[in-house]
Amino acid sequence: xxxxxxxxxxxxxxxxxxxxxxxxxxxxxxxxxxxxxxxxxxxxxxxxxxxxxxxxxxxxxxxxxxxxxxxxxxxxxxxxxxxxxxxxxxxxxxxxxxxxxxxxxxxxxxxxxxxxxxxxxxxxxxxxxxxxxxxxxxxxxxxxxxxxxxxxxxxxxxxxxxxxxxxxxxxxxxxxxxxxxxx
Amino acid sequence: xxxxxxxxxxxxxxxxxxxxxxxxxxxxxxxxxxxxxxxxxxxxxxxxxxxxxxxxxxxxxxxxxxxxxxxxxxxxxxxxxxxxxxxxxxxxxxxxxxxxxxxxxxxxxxxxxxxxxxxxxxxxxxxxxxxxxxxxxxxxxxxxxxxxxxxxxxxxxxxxxxxxxxxxxxxxxxxxxxxxxxxxxxxxxxxxxxxxxxxxxxxxxxxxxxxxxxxxxxxxxxxxxxxxxxxxxxxxxxxxxxxxxxxxxxxxxxxxxxxxxxxxxxxxxxxxxxxxxxxxxxxxxxxxxxxxxxxxxxxxxxxxxxxxxxxxxxxxxxx
Numbered sequence: 001x002x003x004x005x006x007x008x009x010x011x012x013x014x015x016x017x018x019x020x021x022x023x024x025x026x027x028x029x030x031x032x033x034x035x036x037x038x039x040x041x042x043x044x045x046x047x048x049x050x051x052x053x054x055x056x057x058x059x060x061x062x063x064x065x066x067x068x069x070x071x072x073x074x075x076x077x078x079x080x081x082x083x084x085x086x087x088x089x090x091x092x093x094x095x096x097x098x099x100x101x102x103x104x105x106x107x108x109x110x111x112x113x114x115x116x117x118x119x120x121x122x123x124x125x126x127x128x129x130x131x132x133x134x135x136x137x138x139x140x141x142x143x144x145x146x147x148x149x150x151x152x153x154x155x156x157x158x159x160x161x162x163x164x165x166x167x168x169x170x171x172x173x174x175x176x177x178x179x180x181x182x183x
Numbered sequence: 184x185x186x187x188x189x190x191x192x193x194x195x196x197x198x199x200x201x202x203x204x205x206x207x208x209x210x211x212x213x214x215x216x217x218x219x220x221x222x223x224x225x226x227x228x229x230x231x232x233x234x235x236x237x238x239x240x241x242x243x244x245x246x247x248x249x250x251x252x253x254x255x256x257x258x259x260x261x262x263x264x265x266x267x268x269x270x271x272x273x274x275x276x277x278x279x280x281x282x283x284x285x286x287x288x289x290x291x292x293x294x295x296x297x298x299x300x301x302x303x304x305x306x307x308x309x310x311x312x313x314x315x316x317x318x319x320x321x322x323x324x325x326x327x328x329x330x331x332x333x334x335x336x337x338x339x340x341x342x343x344x345x346x347x348x349x350x351x352x353x354x355x356x357x358x359x360x361x362x363x364x365x366x367x368x369x370x371x372x373x374x375x376x377x378x379x380x381x382x383x384x385x386x387x388x389x390x391x392x393x394x395x396x397x398x399x400x401x402x403x404x405x406x407x408x409x410x411x412x413x414x415x416x417x418x419x420x421x422x423x424x425x426x427x428x429x430x431x432x433x434x435x436x437x438x439x440x441x442x443x444x445x446x447x448x449x450x451x452x453x454x455x456x457x458x459x460x461x462x463x464x465x466x467x468x469x470x471x472x473x474x475x476x477x478x479x480x481x482x483x484x485x486x487x488x489x490x491x492x493x494x495x496x497x498x499x500x501x502x
Contacts (some may be wrong), residue, residue, distance in 0.1 A: 069212065072224040072254075072484075081186050085205070086212040103343035122221040 003178060005162070008135070011172035019152040019170055022054040024148045028130060029099045032061045036095065036126075038106040041069040041087035046165045047134055048103035066091035068102070073115035081101055084086060095124030101148075105163040107133040110144035135174060137161050144149065191303040191310040194319035195361040203361055207329050209481035210474065217476055221444040227256040227487055235278065236313070237263040237293045242448055243313050243323070246472070247290050250479035251300030257488060259286075261472050274298060278306050288486065291315070296353075303445055309486045314353050324357025324445050326478040328365065330471045331402055334443055345387075346397040346430065347406035347455050348377045350417075354447045359385050372396040373406075373428060376417045397435065402443035405430050408455045421454050424484045431457045434464060443467050 009017060029035050032055060039048030043154045052065045069087035072082075085177060092098075120129060130155055132148035138157040155161055155176055164173045188202055195203065216224055216405075230250045236244055236359055244260065251258045262275070278289060288309040291299050296316030303310035314320040328338065337340050349355045349371045362369050363386050370388040371378060383389060390396040396403065408424060418424045426432075430444065444456070444465040452458045461468060 072216075072226040074226075077226060079488075079489045082485050084210075085208050086484075089215060118225065122219065122223070124220075135370050 001047060003179040005175035008161070009151060009172075009174040011166075014134075014172045014174065018050050019054055019135065021134075021148050022051045022058070023149055025101050025130075025132060026055060026059065028147060029101070029128075032059050032063055034098045034127070036064045036066065036092055036098045038066045038068050038091065038100055038102050038116075038120070040102065040112060040162055041067060041089075043163050043165050043168065044068075044102075044104040045103060046167045049146075051103060051132075054183065064092045064098075068116055068119055070112055070115035070119055073119045075111065075115070091117070091120075091123050093123075095120065095126050098124075098126045100126040100129045101132055102129065103132050105134050105165075106161050107131070107136045107144075107149075108139050108145050108161075110140045110142035113144050114142050126174045133164060135161055185490050186315050186485050188482070190486070191299070191312075192299050192310045192321055192482050192486060193303060193310065195321045195324050195357045195364070198321075198361075198364070200364040200366075202326070203325070203364055206325055206478065206481050206485065207332060210325070210329055210477040213477040213480040213484075214473065216480070217249075217473070223255055224253065225255045226484060227251070227254040230254075230256045230487060231257045231285065232258050232288040232290060232483070233281050233286050234258060234260045234313075235281070235289055235291045236261065237274070237291070237298075238314070239245070240314065241473075242293050242472070243292065243320075245476075246475040247311075247313060247322075247479050249476045250483060254480055254483055256288075256483070262375065274302060275305050278302055278308075282306050282308055288483065297487065301345060310485065311482060314401060314426060316353065317351055317356070318353055318359070319357045320353040320447075321357050321361075322475070322479050322482060324353045324361045325482070326471055326475040327354075327358055327404060327445055328361050329474045329478055330467050331362075332365075333470065333474075334441075334467065335401065337366075338362065340368065342368045342370070342401045343404060344370040344372055344400040344401055344402070345392065345404045345406060346372045346396060347428065348409050349373055349382065349406065350377045350379050351409045352406050354404075355406060356412065358430050359387055370396060370399065374418055374424070377394075393430065394434060394437070397430075397438045397442065398459070400442065401439075402445060403430060404447075406447040407447065407449060408415075408451055410451065410454075421451075425454050429453075429457060430460050432459045432463065435460060435463075438465070445471055447471070 037048050037052050039045035052063045055063050060083045067090050069089045071083050071086045128148040133146045134150040136149045160179050162175045164171050166172050245249045290313050293315050297317035298315045299312035321341040343354045359369050372390040446468050
């Protein structure tokens with residue numbers, strides 16, 4: 001019988017984590033000038049929007065933001081077949097000389113981030129690209145690391161990290177579950 | 184392992200409503216790629232697609248070629264004139280020879296109804312029907328539906344009338360199959376000589392007068408009068424056709440403001456449609472062209488994938 005999922009972050013901890021990440025993003029970029037925060041579809045987009053709201057409220061500025069769908073940049077179409085529906089990519093037109101922060105929910109193999117970097121390169125040449133992830137679960141297959149990490153956890157290969165977001169799932173929570181359990 | 188549309192796209196008759204919706208939903212984000220400064224994604228990098236056009240077609244071929252190139256596929260165009268086909272080689276021989284050169288997909292346009300299915304049953308590559316005889320032109324049907332859906336949202340209950348040479352039109356058949364599957368009400372309007380016998384059995388209403396069709400419809404899909412076939416005396420004259428069935432601005436004065444005018448092109452201006460209608464506020468003809476590239480990108484994307492042996496070979500460095 002599979003074990004019950006373990007809660008890594010509850011709603012309050014998740015909110016605190018995002019506030020800390022927002023502070024770190026401002027610190028890393030020495031302010032908010034030329035800052036663009038881009039979420040990776042799907043849950044990265046909601047997390048990025050929350051971080052943008054936190055920064056805007058704390059710094060009293062407007063922060064440019066966008067969404068990135070990396071489906072068409074994946075390197076495994078031949079293996080897994082097409083995703084049912086491709087999500088939307090919407091970015092500010094000129095990324096040239098901007099300081100872009102990519103936001104995603106979980107960093108695992110690094111292949112999603114590689115695809116995101118490829119896609120961003122088609123939209124311009126930012127002066128700097130940083131990566132912020134809510135959870136770094138290890139298990140990298142590519143030489144990619146995050147600049148800002150909400151929580152670093154060790155997760156066995158047979159386990160999965162589920163990020164639940166109020167906007168999509170009706171609750172804020174991060175859990176570790178066995179792969180055979182329904183998320 | 185085949186993608187969500189199966190191995191081939193031969194027509195809209197074999198597709199379910201859900202599969203049609205999937206193509207339309209997938210096409211929407213593909214439109215954004217054509218708006219970018221770099222109009223290209225690497226999705227089909229390494230795939231080779233042959234456009235096998237046994238019938239002349241500029242816009243469909245170019246639309247497919249744009250779609251293929253924007254997905255980073257390698258493309259080869261083969262036209263029957265000047266190829267081995269003009270020396271008597273068969274469709275299957277041509278395709279098998281191309282397949283022996285390790286291609287992944289074939290986009291085929293052919294004058295014979297059923298040619299795409301015939302080919303698909305005999306080769307391993309994915310086959311996309313780009314128009315076969317008077318049978319189907321599925322990507323045109325899909326782009327028409329995407330254009331209508333952009334304006335109307337849900338197509339259920341919407342009233343679409345196909346006007347003109349339905350008899351010779353593969354576009355009409357794909358439209359009828361697709362639109363009825365999505366719950367639209369479909370009608371046809373044209374001279375009886377240009378409507379197939381027993382067309383009502385496809386679940387469509389027949390209007391004999393264009394004025395009635397305009398009053399009834401939310402959208403008119405105006406078909407090209409296939410002048411090359413008109414020698415057989417289907418209609419008395421082009422002038423008379425325009426006088427009786429032409430979509431003119433005078434007739435549209437009585438139409439609702441929201442009536443949409445579609446045309447798959449190329450247009451015979453002044454015959455089935457007047458210039459001021461084709462370029463007027465009701466017209467969504469250029470939207471159809473834009474949507475054509477997006478729909479074809481979606482189809483190629485949904486047919487691709489699902490070949491694990493290629494991924495394995497790539498990982499071992501032999502592909």
